[in-house]
Amino acid sequence: MRKWYKYFLDPDGNGKKLLGIDESYEEHSMAMGGYDVSEAYNSKSDFFNKYFFGYHLGRFQCYDEFIRTHVNKEDNILSIASGRSANELYLIEKGYNNITCSDLDISNNMYLATVNLFPQFKFYRLNILESPAPETYDSILNLSMIYLFDKNKLRTFFQNVSQSLKSGGKLVLDSAGSPDNYMSYLIHDCLLKWESVYLLRAKRFITTQKLEGIVVKHHGFRFTDDDIISVANEFGFKLHNKKAYCFLIEFKRSYLLNTLIETIKTAKNIFNIVGKQVPYVRMFYFEKI
Numbered sequence: 001m002r003k004w005y006k007y008f009l010d011p012d013g014n015g016k017k018l019l020g021i022d023e024s025y026e027e028h029s030m031a032m033g034g035y036d037v038s039e040a041y042n043s044k045s046d047f048f049n050k051y052f053f054g055y056h057l058g059r060f061q062c063y064d065e066f067i068r069t070h071v072n073k074e075d076n077i078l079s080i081a082s083g084r085s086a087n088e089l090y091l092i093e094k095g096y097n098n099i100t101c102s103d104l105d106i107s108n109n110m111y112l113a114t115v116n117l118f119p120q121f122k123f124y125r126l127n128i129l130e131s132p133a134p135e136t137y138d139s140i141l142n143l144s145m146i147y148l149f150d151k152n153k154l155r156t157f158f159q160n161v162s163q164s165l166k167s168g169g170k171l172v173l174d175s176a177g178s179p180d181n182y183m184s185y186l187i188h189d190c191l192l193k194w195e196s197v198y199l200l201r202a203k204r205f206i207t208t209q210k211l212e213g214i215v216v217k218h219h220g221f222r223f224t225d226d227d228i229i230s231v232a233n234e235f236g237f238k239l240h241n242k243k244a245y246c247f248l249i250e251f252k253r254s255y256l257l258n259t260l261i262e263t264i265k266t267a268k269n270i271f272n273i274v275g276k277q278v279p280y281v282r283m284f285y286f287e288k289i
């Protein structure tokens with residue numbers, strides 16, 4: 001396990017500022033760009049075009065493919081950390097009629113706009129680090145959340161998820177970030193840091209004559225597949241399948257690599273192959289035994 005940091009410039013600061021990991025629903029919401037209610041809530045097609053198709057370089061469509069391969073339409077399903085619930089609402093449209101969404105909280109605006117568009121939307125508040133769900137389910141989905149947890153919290157997560165599943169129940173989990181390995185270290189802890197702290201800062205200094213501050217944000221944690229699988233095993237989960245997706249996302253965070261990928265087709269093809277080392281989405285299908 002390795003800590004995952006992000007680096008930003010702060011036009012109003014001058015030194016180095018350290019920010020801790022997001023804890024509250026408001027902080028998570030901000031990290032997701034604010035769970036705003038836009039005009040896309042006017043129709044289902046607008047909603048899915050804005051918040052599902054192509055969103056974050058196709059991340060949600062990868063989730064959807066894996067979920068629909070492993071979860072039955074008839075299952076009683078709980079989604080933990082649903083956020084805007086774009087995947088879950090898409091599943092409802094595809095005939096998964098028994099899905100309940102949950103998260104630390106939901107804004108009144110987003111809840112009302114979602115129910116208005118999708119009357120089948122069911123939601124309750126659940127902090128999976130504090131307790132299991134109030135009932136047991138056939139299947140649980142958890143997408144893009146465990147990067148927020150260190151190993152102890154990951155243990156609590158698997159323990160509470162296990163208690164929220166029926167025997168033989170399924171957990172479909174996304175690793176929520178690339179694995180802890182040399183390549184992700186080089187991208188996050190060397191290249192992206194270097195680009196923000198030196199390159200972008202120098203570029204801004206040339207235009208504004210001001211040396212901006214640096215913000216180092218503790219974004220989360222990176223785990224290997226084995227880290228995740230061994231903690232899951234501790235709590236009685238058996239791995240049935242896993243699949244990696246989204247091989248370009250980590251490279252596209254870099255200004256330099258993104259320029260290469262967007263301008264030279266061969267570079268894009270090469271990064272798509274090399275990127276198998278740093279898939280942003282790693283899906284796991286576990287069964288509670």
Ligand SMILES: C[S@@+](CC[C@H](N)C(=O)[O-])C[C@H]1O[C@@H](n2cnc3c(N)ncnc32)[C@H](O)[C@@H]1O
Pocket residue numbers: 024025028029032080081082083084085102103104105126127128129130143144145148
């Ligand atoms: C990166 S967002 C992912 C949202 C959505 N699943 C997606 O893929 O876009 C992480 C979500 O995890 C939720 N979260 C963080 N800690 C949690 C916890 N302990 N229990 C339940 N949800 C949590 C946050 O409120 C946030 O909505």
